[in-house]
Amino acid sequence: MSAVKFEITARDGNARAGLLHTPHGIVHTPVFMPVGTQASVKALTPQQLDESGATIILGNSYHLHLRPGDEKIANLGGLHEFMAWNGPILTDSGGFQVFSLAKCRQVDLDGVTFQSHLDGSKRRFTPEKVIEIQENLGADIIMTFDECPEPYDHAYNQEALQRTHVWAERCLAAKSRSDQALFGIVQGGVFPDLREQSAEFIASLGFPGNAIGGLSVGETKAEMHEMIEVVNNILPEDKPRYLMGVGAPDDLVECVLRGIDMFDCVLPTRMARNHTALTRLGRLNLRNSPFSDDQRPIDETCTCYTCRTFSRAYIRHLCVAKEILAATLVSIHNIHTLTTLAGDMRQAISNARLEDFRHDFLSNYRKHRSPET
Amino acid sequence: MSAVKFEITARDGNARAGLLHTPHGIVHTPVFMPVGTQASVKALTPQQLDESGATIILGNSYHLHLRPGDEKIANLGGLHEFMAWNGPILTDSGGFQVFSLAKCRQVDLDGVTFQSHLDGSKRRFTPEKVIEIQENLGADIIMTFDECPEPYDHAYNQEALQRTHVWAERCLAAKSRSDQALFGIVQGGVFPDLREQSAEFIASLGFPGNAIGGLSVGETKAEMHEMIEVVNNILPEDKPRYLMGVGAPDDLVECVLRGIDMFDCVLPTRMARNHTALTRLGRLNLRNSPFSDDQRPIDETCTCYTCRTFSRAYIRHLCVAKEILAATLVSIHNIHTLTTLAGDMRQAISNARLEDFRHDFLSNYRKHRSPET
Numbered sequence: 153m154s155a156v157k158f159e160i161t162a163r164d165g166n167a168r169a170g171l172l173h174t175p176h177g178i179v180h181t182p183v184f185m186p187v188g189t190q191a192s193v194k195a196l197t198p199q200q201l202d203e204s205g206a207t208i209i210l211g212n213s214y215h216l217h218l219r220p221g222d223e224k225i226a227n228l229g230g231l232h233e234f235m236a237w238n239g240p241i242l243t244d245s246g247g248f249q250v251f252s253l254a255k256c257r258q259v260d261l262d263g264v265t266f267q268s269h270l271d272g273s274k275r276r277f278t279p280e281k282v283i284e285i286q287e288n289l290g291a292d293i294i295m296t297f298d299e300c301p302e303p304y305d306h307a308y309n310q311e312a313l314q315r316t317h318v319w320a321e322r323c324l325a326a327k328s329r330s331d332q333a334l335f336g337i338v339q340g341g342v343f344p345d346l347r348e349q350s351a352e353f354i355a356s357l358g359f360p361g362n363a364i365g366g367l368s369v370g371e372t373k374a375e376m377h378e379m380i381e382v383v384n385n386i387l388p389e390d391k392p393r394y395l396m397g398v399g400a401p402d403d404l405v406e407c408v409l410r411g412i413d414m415f416d417c418v419l420p421t422r423m424a425r426n427h428t429a430l431t432r433l434g435r436l437n438l439r440n441s442p443f444s445d446d447q448r449p450i451d452e453t454c455t456c457y458t459c460r461t462f463s464r465a466y467i468r469h470l471c472v473a474k475e476i477l478a479a480t481l482v483s484i485h486n487i488h489t490l491t492t493l494a495g496d497m498r499q500a501i502s503n504a505r506l507e508d509f510r511h512d513f514l515s516n517y518r519k520h521r522s523p524e525t
Numbered sequence: 526m527s528a529v530k531f532e533i534t535a536r537d538g539n540a541r542a543g544l545l546h547t548p549h550g551i552v553h554t555p556v557f558m559p560v561g562t563q564a565s566v567k568a569l570t571p572q573q574l575d576e577s578g579a580t581i582i583l584g585n586s587y588h589l590h591l592r593p594g595d596e597k598i599a600n601l602g603g604l605h606e607f608m609a610w611n612g613p614i615l616t617d618s619g620g621f622q623v624f625s626l627a628k629c630r631q632v633d634l635d636g637v638t639f640q641s642h643l644d645g646s647k648r649r650f651t652p653e654k655v656i657e658i659q660e661n662l663g664a665d666i667i668m669t670f671d672e673c674p675e676p677y678d679h680a681y682n683q684e685a686l687q688r689t690h691v692w693a694e695r696c697l698a699a700k701s702r703s704d705q706a707l708f709g710i711v712q713g714g715v716f717p718d719l720r721e722q723s724a725e726f727i728a729s730l731g732f733p734g735n736a737i738g739g740l741s742v743g744e745t746k747a748e749m750h751e752m753i754e755v756v757n758n759i760l761p762e763d764k765p766r767y768l769m770g771v772g773a774p775d776d777l778v779e780c781v782l783r784g785i786d787m788f789d790c791v792l793p794t795r796m797a798r799n800h801t802a803l804t805r806l807g808r809l810n811l812r813n814s815p816f817s818d819d820q821r822p823i824d825e826t827c828t829c830y831t832c833r834t835f836s837r838a839y840i841r842h843l844c845v846a847k848e849i850l851a852a853t854l855v856s857i858h859n860i861h862t863l864t865t866l867a868g869d870m871r872q873a874i875s876n877a878r879l880e881d882f883r884h885d886f887l888s889n890y891r892k893h894r895s896p897e898t
Contacts, residue, residue: 191842195849197573198834220817220842228820228838236834444593447601461571461609465601469564469593476568476849 154360156293156333158392158413162502166384166411169501172208172392174240174292175331176232179208181392181413182497184399184490185242186421190215191225191235194421195479196487198237203457204484205491207239208292210416213285214246214253218268218275222288230290242293242416245282245323247337248300248365248397259299261315279322287329293361296323298337300366303375309341317353324357335361335394342375344382351386362387363394364412368403377406384411401430401493402517405510408497415494420486425479427471430486432493433516436464438482443468456488457481527733529666529706531765531786535875539757539784542874545581545765547613547665548704549605552581554765554786555870557772557863558615559794563588564598564608567794568852569860571610576830577857578864580612581665583789586658587619587626591641591648595661603663615666615789618655618696620710621673621738621770632672634688652695660702666734669696671710673739676748682714690726697730708734708767715748717755724759735760736767737785741776750779757784774803774866775890778883781870788867793859798852800844803859805866806889809837811855816841829861830854 155175162169172179186193186201187210193201201209211231216222225234231241250257254266254275263278279297286294297319299312316339327334336359340346354362364383367376380395387393392413398404399417407415420430429436431451436443438450449459450467458467458481470478493513500509528548535542545552559566559574560583566574574582584604589595598607604614623630627639627648636651652670659667670692672685689712700707709732713719727735737756740749753768760766765786771777772790780788793803802809804824809816811823822832823840831840831854843851873882 190846190848191839192846192848192850195853197830197850197853199830200570219846220838224817224838227818228836234836234839234842236839444597445600457570457572463601463607465593465597466564466607466609469607473563473565473592475563475565476852477565477570479849480568480570480853 153330154333155331156360158361158390160390164501164504164506165409167408167497167501167506168411168413169498170392170413172413174208174333176238176240176292177207179240180495180498182404182408182494183208183414184404184494185210185414185416186487187212187416187418188235188237189418190219191231193483194425195476195483196421198235200457200480200484201237201487202239204487205495206487207491209237209239209241211241211243211289211291212246212249213243213282213289214249216289217246217285218270222285226288226290232290240293241291243286243289243291243295244396245286245295245297245337246277247282247298250277251300259315261318263297279319280326283323283326287327287332290329291332293333293335294327295363296320296334296336298339298365300339300369301341303341303366303369303371306341306343306346309339309343309346313339313346313350317350320354320357324359333360335359335363337363337365337396338383338387339366340379341366342371342379344378347379347382348386351383355387359391361392361394363396365396367395368398373406376403377410380407380410380412399490401432401490402514404490404493405497405513409506409510420490421483424482424486427478427482429482430489432489432513438464438468438478439471440468450482450485451489454485454488456485458485526703527706528704529733531734531763533763537874537877537879538782540781540870540874540879541784541786542871543765543786545786547581547706549611549613549665550580552613553868553871555777555781555867556581556787557777557867558583558787558789559860560585560789560791561608561610562791563592564604566856567798568849568856569794571608573830573853573857574610574860575612577860578868579860580864582610582612582614584614584616584662584664585619585622586616586655586662587622589662590619590658591643595658599661599663605663613666614664616659616662616664616668617769618659618668618670618710619650620655620671623650624673632688634691652692653699656696656699660700660705663702664705666706666708667700668736669693669707669709671712671738673712673742674714676714676739676742676744679714679716679719682712682716682719686712686719686723690723693727693730697732706733708732708736710736710738710769711756711760712739713752714739715744715752717751720752720755721759724756728760732764734765734767736769738769740768741771746779749776750783753780753783753785772863774805774863775887777863777866778870778886782879782883793863794856797855797859800851800855802855803862805862805886811837811841811851812844813841823855823858824862827858827861829858831858
C-alpha cells in the first residue's frame with residue numbers, strides 16, 4: 153500500500169488528467185510544482201504560494217542536508233511544519249545537485265563522496281543516506297538517488313545508468329516510512345537504447361510513480377520529446393510520470409501531450425528575480441524602457457494578485473530601483489502562469505481537445521516570443 | 526478648509542489619542558508610519574503592509590523625483606494608484622535626502638542645487654519645485670522644504686533656520702491642491718532658543734499639522750526629549766504633531782508621552798533586512814545560533830502573520846541561507862510591533878494610564894535588551 157495513490161480521471165491521446173492522493177492532500181494533474189530549494193520558494197510566503205495556485209512544492213535534499221541539516225528539520229517537526237507549508241511536498245534525492253553544485257566529486261558504485269559547496273566539508277551520499285535524509289525531511293513523495301550525467305556521452309551514460317539502477321534498488325530497500333511514496337528515476341542521456349533499458353528496469357521495481365531525469369540539460373527539444381516518448385511507452389500507464397527540471401510553458405504543453413503528469417523547475421522564480429515575466433504569449437523583460445509608461449498588467453488575461461493589482465510601469469520601476477518586491481510580484485505571476493496553464497490543460501484533456509489547445513497555445517506563444525512590449 | 530482634520534478623542538497628560546481624517550481614510554493616532562522610500566515599503570506587498578497594521582505610509586519626494594519621476598507618476602494616476610496603496614500617504618519634501626544623500630550641494634536662500642546620487646545629474650530644489658513634485662505625487666499630506674543640518678553647530682543652525690522658515694512660507698504660497706494638507710517643519714538642532722524660535726514661526730503660519738525635524742540624528746535621548754518638550758509647548762495643541770525619522774519602540778513611548786502623534790522611520794524594515802527583530806522586550810539578532818533549534822515565534826505575545834506561522838528556527842535558517850523571505854517575514858513582524866505599540870498607547874491614553882504603560886514597557890524593554898535568546 154503506497155502513501156500516494158494516482159487516479160486517472162480523463163485521457164486524451166497519451167495525455168492524462170488525474171488526481172494524486174497524498175498524505176497532505178490531493179493534487180490535480182497535470183501539475184507544475186514550484187521549487188523551494190532551501191525550504192523557501194524564493195521571495196514568497198506560503199500564503200502567496202497558495203494564492204498563486206501552487207498545490208505541491210519541492211524541497212531539496214542536498215541543500216537542506218547541508219543547511220540547516222535534515223536532522224534539525226526532523227527535530228523541528230519535519231519540512232512541512234518547518235516551512236509552514238501544509239500541502240504536499242516532494243523532495244528530490246540530491247543527485248542532481250551533487251553532480252552539478254558539489255566540488256571534488258568521487259563516484260563509485262556505492263555512492264558519491266563530495267565537498268559541500270558551502271564550506272568545503274567532506275560528505276558522502278549513498279542510496280541509504282539519501283533515503284535517511286528524505287525520511288528526516290518527511291516529504292510526501294521522495295526520490296531515488298540517481299546520477300545525472302552529461303547527456304551526449306554514451307559510454308559514460310551506460311556506466312552511470314548501472315549505478316543509478318543499483319541505487320534505485322537500494323533506495324527501495326532502505327525506505328522505511330509508510331507515509332512517504334518513493335518514485336524511481338529513469339536516466340540514459342539522449343540515447344533511446346539506454347532510456348529504454350532504464351525505463352524497463354525502473355518500471356520493473358514497481359514504484360508508485362516514476363520520474364524522467366537528465367532532460368532539459370542541453371539537449372534539443374526534438375531529443376527531449378523523443379526520449380519522453382521512448383520512456384513513456386514503457387513506464388506503467390497507471391502511475392504518475394514526473395519530468396524533472398522542466399518548466400517552460402511550451403515544454404509543459406508538449407510534454408503533457410506526451411503523457412507527463414508532473415513538472416518542477418526553478419524557472420518561474422529564477423526568471424522573476426531576473427525581471428522576466430512568463431506569459432502565454434512569450435517572455436517579457438520587465439526592465440525594457442517602453443514599460444515605464446505602460447498601465448497594463450503584465451498579462452491582461454492573468455488573474456494573479458500581481459496582475460489584478462499592479463501596472464507594468466510600477467513593476468518596471470521596482471525592477472530598475474532594485475526593490476525586493478519586484479521578485480515577489482513577478483514570482484507570483486510566473487508561478488500563476490504555470491499553474492493555470494496546467495489547469496487549462498487538465499480541462500482540455502477532460503474535453504478531449506488537448507491537440508487543439510496545443511495548436512492555439514503554441515501559435516500564440518511563438519508569434520510573440522521576443523521582443524515583447 | 527484643510528484636506529485633513531484632526532480630532533482629539535482622549536488626553537492623558539501631554540499625550541493625546543486622536544483621529545486624523547484624510548482624503549484616503551481615517552488614521553488613529555498615535556500612529557507609526559512605515560516608509561516606502563521608492564514607492565515600496567521594502568519587501569512587502571500592500572496587502573502584507575495592511576495586514577501588519579499600517580494605516581498610513583510615507584513616500585519620498587527626492588527618490589521618486591529622480592526615479593521614476595514625479596511627472597511620470599502623475600501621468601500614471603498618482604502615487605496611490607502607482608503603488609496600489611489605497612490608504613493615506615504622506616510624502617516628505619526631500620529636504621532630508623538632499624542634505625544626506627545628494628552630492629555637491631550648494632545651498633542658497635532660494636533653494637539647493639545638487640547632483641543626483643543615482644547618475645550625477647544636476648538638479649535644483651526650491652520650495653516651489655518641492656511642492657510641484659509633491660503635487661504630482663498626490664499624497665494626502667505633504668511637507669515643507671527644510672534644511673536638516675548637523676545638530677550641534679549653533680551658528681549654522683541659526684542660518685539654516687532662516688532658510689527653512691522662508692521656504693516654509695514659500696511652500697505655503699505655492700501649494701495649490703485642495704486635496705492635500707501641507708505640514709510645516711520645526712528645526713533648530715539641539716538648541717532650545719532656536720527650537721523655540723522655529724516653533725513660534727512655524728506655528729504662526731497656521732499649518733493643519735506640524736512636524737519636528739532634525740532629531741534622532743546623533744543627539745542624546747535627553748536632548749531629543751528636551752527639544753520635543755520645548756517645541757510642543759509652543760505648537761498648537763489642536764493640530765497633529767509629527768516627529769520625523771523616529772521609530773525605536775522606547776522612543777515612541779517617550780515621545781507619545783510628550784505629545785507626539787505621528788512617527789515615521791525606516792528602522793523596522795531596515796532592521797528586518799539586517800535580520801534584527803524588534804520586540805517589546807528588546808531586539809533579537811535572528812542569526813544568533815541558539816535560535817537554530819528554537820520553535821518559538823519571534824515574539825510569543827505577537828499576533829502578526831510571521832509569529833502566527835513561523836518559528837525562530839525557520840527564520841534563522843532563512844537569514845543564514847540569505848533567502849529573500851527573511852526580509853519579508855521580519856519586516857511584517859517589525860512593522861506589526863510598532864503599529865500595535867502605537868495602538869496600545871492609544872488605549873492607554875483613553876484609559877488615562879499612559880504613565881503606567883510607559884513604566885511597564887520600559888522596565889521590560891530595558892531589562893531584556895541585549896543579548897537575547
